[in-house]
Amino acid sequence: MKILVTAKRVTDPDAKIRVKPDGTGIETAGLEYKLNPFCENAIEAAVSMVEKHGGEAIAVTIGTADVEQNLRTALAMGCERAIRVEIADDQLDSDLTARILVKLFETEKPDLFLLGKQAVDGDSNQVAQLVAEMLDLPQACFASGIVIENGEAVVTREIDGGIETIAVKLPAVVSADLRLNTPRLPTLPNVLKAKRKPLQVLTPAALGVDTALKVATVAYEAPPQRKGGIKVKTVQELVEKLQNEAKAL
């Protein structure tokens, strides 16, 4: 099985994000970067499928050279090789991201394309679905379980109201949710091995992708802050406040 899997770099999901005073972006000083948690689930799924069914997992990312550190993490988790497409994060929208990934899919012709269901910076939750439509492939998004059998991926999906199971014929596009698996931590020998694994760098121009955006981010601001509340000492006081002050009971 040949699997293409995304390895997007994001700001540390637990970091406190602050907007620059001039509204042109976020403060990046002192920020740490990690692999997008959902991509970690996708990579874990890809690597364990290759362990079970044979084949190879190829990690792909889009970004400037500094994202390669996180791409190497995907290699250390067990992907055989990696591809980076050179274009800065702030020059992308979901559509352009998808069009670049479509080109990689067309060159690599994998059986399965695994992506994180959303990136925890942009939080758009669009790319897997866009890729699927652009390639006219079946999609199974928000996967919490994937079984490959008889040329199909049988996928359980976490949706409103319960858990759904659908089956998609390969080649297919699947987006990973957090409960899909527990991503492995790369071992030191694998981290060292990852340094020597092939990492190919491509450009949108070389792929023949037009870099015009459909949706541009033009300003950033901090969300409205909630007014600070109070601490109550007793349950009685809480109920009294809820009844008489907040009128919430």
Place this chain on the structure above:
Amino acid sequence: MGTTLVIAETFGGKLRKSTFNAVTFAKALAAKTGGDFAIGLLGSGVAGLAGELTGYGAKAVYVADNAGFANYLGGPWAKAVAALADQAGATSVAATSSTFTRDLLPRVAARMGAGMVSEVLSVVDGTKFLRPMWAGNVVATVEVKTPKAVFCVRGTEFDAAQATGGASPVQAVAVAPEDNGKQRYVKFEAVVSSRPDLAEAAVVVAGGRGLKDKAGFAILDPLADLLKAAIGGTRAVVDAGIAPNDLQIGQTGKVIAPQLYIGVALSGAIQHIAGMKASKTIVAINKDPEAPIFSVADYGLVADAFKAVPELVEEIRKIKGV
């Protein structure tokens, strides 16, 4: 100018109320552009629901009732919705964010060659919109550059539209999903609950890892019963199998804004706060006075939940006289 096609959502043969939040968005957009809106209802055996959609000022309610829509599958549905948008002469498609619309709308956008805005918070003008990024720690202004657009709207930011009278014409359309044999529905395991829907409830009681296990989590039941509340949880309790996935509140779960939210034995991680900070009144009960949830709580009680929750039930019973 332009028409927005609002996609109605149904579940278990009923219309989801969240449909009307997207109607409010469509009206707000129309007010900025001088356009109008229509509603698209796709499903199997849904024709009878069209009457519930006619009193809101839509220029038409399009009904695609076809047995092929019995189960949702992304690819075939996206083609059908894009075809309906075409027939309706729509320049944009909108729906309230849910796992159904988040799955469907990007595919529709790709098909229409449209830019798509996820989790719209408000309409700035005809092409600019506010949306959250970084788990709601950033509010971004985004500009749609394409003539056509697709919007997945955050329900908590647009009140459900109220009926305005009038009767939109109902029009049956011959739009059907095309089965290309690439995907099939297998099964659905519903979470059955007699409680109000988490996304719609006026009161939500949410529990976290501090409740330890299913038995611990169950201390929330009498409180929820008393307040006619929905129950929700953190990712930690869902991951642990203490609560079903459908009850997760947060960045990657449901985004809610009830009148009253009571968070019990949960820390208030940014990913959780992303899903509940728009609640009107927030109560937090946590034994750790430093827990981040207190920073967004109107009323914080530093206490052991196993003691405080039963006491809270007693006190509320007293004032309610039950």
